[in-house]
Amino acid sequence: MNDKMTCEERKAAYLKEAEQLFDNMEAWYEQNPEATLEAIEARLRPQRRRLMGESLKILVNGREEGKQEEILCPRCGTKMRYKGTIAKTVIGVEGDTTLNRAYYSCPKQCKGTAFFPSGQEVEAAR
Numbered sequence: 001m002n003d004k005m006t007c008e009e010r011k012a013a014y015l016k017e018a019e020q021l022f023d024n025m026e027a028w029y030e031q032n033p034e035a036t037l038e039a040i041e042a043r044l045r046p047q048r049r050r051l052m053g054e055s056l057k058i059l060v061n062g063r064e065e066g067k068q069e070e071i072l073c074p075r076c077g078t079k080m081r082y083k084g085t086i087a088k089t090v091i092g093v094e095g096d097t098t099l100n101r102a103y104y105s106c107p108k109q110c111k112g113t114a115f116f117p118s119g120q121e122v123e124a125a126r
């Protein structure tokens with residue numbers, strides 16, 4: 001997913017994810033009415049992590065890909081070419097997510113391109 005979304009669309013996408021989590025927990029609790037709070041928490045924790053990851057994805061991917069007007073090659077100073085997006089998996093503290101980030105390459109074929117906004121360099125196909 002890398003389509004730009006409006007705030008309302010992002011909110012709707014998030015609420016859909018949250019609703020899914022709640023429905024899963026409802027269904028599970030129906031099947032396990034004797035579950036202790038500890039067991040419920042244990043069941044909820046990985047789903048919360050997944051929801052957090054999805055939230056990040058909606059929040060960031062739904063808005064922008066880190067595309068910038070003019071980026072100069074950090075090695076030779078030539079204006080870099082936009083090459084599309086790369087999916088980048090980020091292992092976060094609260095959740096893991098895959099973000100689509102813009103990347104660029106140098107027309108003079110210097111090694112390395114960059115993810116933005118982090119600026120982290122990666123090897124990428126030209």
Ligand SMILES: [Zn+2]
Pocket residue numbers: 073074075076077078106107108109110
């Ligand atoms: Zn260069």
